[in-house]
Amino acid sequence: MNGPSFVLSAFVVTWLTASLRLAGPVLLAALGETFAEQSGVLNVGIEGTMLLGALASFLVSFYSGMIWASLIAAVLAGIAANLFLAWMYVTIRANQVVSGLVFNVFAVGVASTVYRKAMGDSALPESIAMFQPLHIPGLTRIPILGPVLFGQTILFYATLLLACIAYFILFKTNLGLALRASGENPAAAASAGISVARMRYLGTLISGAGAGMAGGYLVLAQVGLFRESIVSGQGFIALGIVIFGRWNPLKAAVAAMVFGACDALQLSLQIFGSHVPSQLLLALPYIVTILAISGLFGGKAVQPAALMVPYDRE
């Protein structure tokens, strides 16, 4: 193989592998958020939830060394945190965006305090055991596609599977129909004997589980340690991906890959030394997400009609 073409193919492999890797956590968070939004709740709190999930998985992994237990801890932390959010959104009927944003600020405070208490102030960042790429023998040897598609961690494949399951639940089950009805026309749902509050609690808790697990994903498969800045807006990106994916888990998967590709392109270009200013590169994934949400491509996004509208029977 001659030089330039080798560099090019190395670049493409690095880029695409990183794309999928980076797409994983945002997709997980977006999948959960899709349930919340389909039920009528805009859960902005997934940003903070991801951070709490990351912290939980880090601590459990650090103290126990059990990687799967750490992942489960992340999910449970997400659900627990969102129990509070669901109570705000559904029972108190507080403004969803404001409660979510305030929760995010609160989560940062909690996470850094707990981390410092647990690890001591001066400690250097501790790293932990991580999920390793599977490298399925044989398949990985396929040029370019092999390492890209079959060199991911098990979490990535689990996330894809979850996207299919999410799609199936939302669109092929009674529960999914009831959940979507609650976000579209809560009065009609209630009139059909559905408890709108229960559906919205469920949607919010699922989004908590998704976001918590996404936080665990960041720690256990991408970074291997905990920092306060580990999430850095990926929860918000997930909100965008839900819109870009038109509240459909499968389309969200595609949207997440597009986002991942932009994010990875930015990284790879920096590694391979491009002349484009790095600030511009850093902004690339966000610019693409904004364009995607704007509805300039793929038609106008029609959100669930009762999204963010609290429901009160009287």
Next chain:
Amino acid sequence: MKDFLEMRNIVKRFPGVVANNRVNLTIRAGEIHALLGENGAGKSTLMQILYGFHSMDSGEIRMDGKQIRLDSPKDAIALGIGMVHQEFMLVRPFTVVENTVLGMREGRGPLLDLEQASRKLQELSNRHGLALDPAARVGSLPIGVQQRVEILKLLYRDASLLILDEPTAVLTPQEKDQLFAILRKLKQDGRSVVIVTHKLKEIMECADRVTVMRDGQVVATREVRETSEHELTRLMVGRDVNLRAIKPERKPGAAVLQVKDLRVEDESGREKVCGLSLEVHAGEILGVAGVDGNGQSELAEALLHLRRIEGGQVIVNGADVTSRSVAEHRAGGISYVPADRRRVGSVPEMSVADNAILGQQRKYVRGLFRDLDEARKSAEKLTARFGIRGSGIDQGAGKLSGGNLQKLILGREILRGSAVLVVEQPTRGLDVGAVESVWQELIRARQEGKAILLISAELDELLNLADRIAVMFEGRIMGIVDAVAASVEVIGLMMAGIRPAGAANTGATMKEAPSGETV
């Protein structure tokens, strides 16, 4: 016949109103029970309590002698109670079959079995002669068909008590007959039906007993064969109402609204108004008759620029207004009372006072600020003049009863003082007293020299109010007849798309040549 269901001493308060005040109602097995009362009398509230939608403040409900608890519609459904609400409860982006199975546990465990449900639905719709496509998206269906969906939902659930809140308000005469036939059949099965309606004729036609409500209380319950329309009216409004508009002679003035060769499409690009021309003169009411969905709404929306005009011209007072913005256009002298009160005619979340000045808010300012005193004063005047009953002008408009909301919108539009008034289904869902006052207001507006385009599915209303009646069918005008000389049969035929032989030179005088191809 034995009592099947009993509501005793039901009390329900909303902030500022007692909607139900110690109400008693018994429903027998196998009867059709009508519930009658003025707008705001508390009928819907009572029925929503029975469906578990509202909780009652006190009282008890018994079914087959046993006390039952209705904390949510789920409880009601489990007991075989089903309801078609005054405002439909349909999820618009869902299909017919999805709406039908919503909330039910059916089929294979947690999985949706839409195919089997579709089959069952199809079978039900065949059996009852209610044509319906289970795969159609509900939001795209005309309102009459949406109601069919609501009724099929109940039949699908095999309800033993069916509550229908003003089911006929949106139906054509044929659809109404069909509905009554179904109700009679259900009655023979031993099911009970409660039907809320303002139409006395319908009560006499299909009900066994009738309960009359007034100001949150039950005034009387009567066997239908032992009462009369006359007595029911008196029980309901406390006086005689003679639904006959007295229309003073008036020479129509110049043509104020002229529509020439108008073409309008619906959302899916189908042509709904196909080259329609008409003229409305000052001091004239031009009625537009037709079965719902023949382009009447599209015509009105296009006149108001709420829908794009594909071709043709709209001229108001000699000025071509075809391509103006909605606001300019309305300032230029067109008022509109839409058929959909809650979504188009008002902002339900805002107060009565704010809705009363909606569209004219710029008139009520002092410098940069709103002049709330003036706005409130004019709202008070409006509610007084049009007899709008609620808990005051600070109440949310959405909490007004259907009839009172309609009076609010109509009043607002009449008081705007425009030259042209486009009115769509103005008395749909109104009690006789309210119908009378709306009619009087429309005639008063006519006397003031407004040009009024009155779109209505009620032939009675058109024959009483209109000077001329244009019959619309599939986007075209089948013919225009003089209201005095018009016969119901001729109009009925034209509504069905049949031009009576030699219509132009029979009793129905054609005052104006209908547009091009329809002649």
